[in-house]
Amino acid sequence: MGCFTFIKLMMVVFNLLIFLSGLTLLVMGIWVSIDGSSFLQLLGPFSSQGMQFVNVGFFSITIGTLLVLLGLLGCCGAHKESKCLLLTFFSVILIIFIAEVAAGVVALAYSSLAEGILRAWATPALQKDYGSDPVVTKIWNTTMTELKCCGFTDYTDFVDSNFEKENEGSLPPSCCWTNSTPCSLGEAKRSAMQGCFEHILENLKEHANIVGGIAAGVGVLEIAAMIVSMYLYCHLDNRVG
16 A cells, blocks of 8 residues: 555545544534433433523534534545645645634733633622522532632622622622521621632643643644645645555
């Protein structure tokens, strides 16, 4: 088996895996969007948050469709030895790679703005929606229970909130070190529970190597895909077979 034939075979196999992965996501997304009730039965107590999975369904359909098209493009380009399809495949991968690098650079450059952006979402949600919106309430209760924290910054995020007013000045149990109900404002102040943002930052720092490794792995695969597709593109005219 010649070098060209081997690389062509690897190109087909690689893109076949991309196609199958995209097809799986696409089918799951369609299932969630059309028949979300049966899908949500698998989630037990989380089934009451059904509206969340509408977005998950559309997201899966979008990503799945992109992967299916990308896989077909690469497979057809390699199998039919089409320079046009190979060049298109290379261009799409290159655009995705550049977008990922740009996103990474922006994330590093503006990491100091992350707290402000999160606070702009979190604080109004805690003030207005916590306790009344079941989705927001469950997300924050799970976060505060698992991370043993209170609010975004600290207990002051719940001061003058709708939750405090509706519960006669009581704050969520997670804001008191005894984790008891009622959790008064004075007890929450004495408990001085740390805000969830600090815990989230600590977890991100702990898992930074894993996230970086995954990102690097994806980047290497994309570079490999571009090299292989460009190799096939350049050797189509003078291949030995």
